Amino acid sequence: MIEARFKVQLGKFSLDADLQAEGFTGVVGPNGAGKTTLLLTMAGFREANGELKVDGVDVIREPPERRRLVYVDSNTFIPHLEVWDHLRFGAKLRKREVSDEEVKEVAEILGVPVKGRVGKLSLGNKIRVSLATALLSGNRGILVDEVFTNLHESSKVVNEFKRACRARKVDVVFTTHVEELAREAERLYLVSSGKTVRKF
Template sequence: MHNVGLTYQTDKQMVTALENINLQIEEGSFVCVLGPSGCGKTTLLRIIAGFHQATNGEVLLDNEPISPKPDEHRGVVFQQQMLYPWLNIEKNVEFGLKMRNVPPIERRRIVDHYLEMVGLLQFKKSKSYELSGGMKQRASIARVLANDPRIVLMDEPFGALDAMTKEQMQDNIRNIWRETNKTIFFITHDVEEALLLGTHIIVLSSRPGRIIKELHSELPYDIEEGRSRMYRSEKDFVIKREEIINLISS
């Protein structure tokens, strides 16, 4: 992203949501974006996804401009699970593959692979309303991964989950990232979540959103499943957490 900005007109005024965003995302990295409410985090994600078009600057993927519309290279996981309630989990996950005319045998292989990865293979005949919130979100992640995007965009995907389920989902997405080596762009309000998941952490200022801090971390490579809590009290973790909280609240 080179000098990216976005301005829009409301009924009363012009609003600058983002300003002078310069960002290089390495393939295979886990990028976490933090900032105060209304700073443009979701707007930034939507520009990468192709839902919004930047009014300034350029956004490139492999040195080619990103098209101002969704495509198979960028998969989005929202906070609210966007599953079709009239389809079972298997049919939800294969939906994009079917739209792309992937042959049925190949579709079944891909769907089973990703449902097994997120721990839902035994629930593939269930409808979404029969699953818990965490299971629905895992199904949403499987559906995105099944389309094999270059980058997975996640907009506060665990924000509505209870604390225990959230911790389990953090372990789950960290394991998926390690296994698939996908590039993940992850919006969160939770500073500890960003530190536990992000190899590249970006902090935005209040509106208009500008990048005021970037951190790089090896921690997500080291965390063992179910052991993330032990890192929260480590000195370096606490120092980084307080630094980011102070930046966001200042």
């Protein structure tokens, strides 16, 4: 479980986060409400006062690489890498061994084309590569920022990703502005007026 109880101040904007994420947790809210700020703070790219617990351990003062959380948006890919090398990249950073069979399995589940250079792929396939890389990295949680809407057959991919994460005991927090995708959440939060409110 990921538990976020912190406050972020960015100029005149403030965010008061109170979120418990287990399984597949969605975050909705209008543009500018703070959804991306929430995820970036959880990932360690924004400073905050409070606590962020991953399986009961407070990591709010830890650098991003030690939080066991990985952030994914439309630009979190390395264009010059071959797809196969990219899929192993996150695991390599964490010094985690992954077998060829595991890489092939995750690539197949998410419909990742395993040949070619990442930068040459369509946006949707780049996102699939990023999601697969995050899943194979062995991190405890994946923070997905508004990328599912850029995927062809997004609901199908989200369901496959959800099942793959559940099988590996990886919690996911994702933001979306699409009602259909929000329905895929097992828990749903609304960010409004600088606060997170649980909807169900």
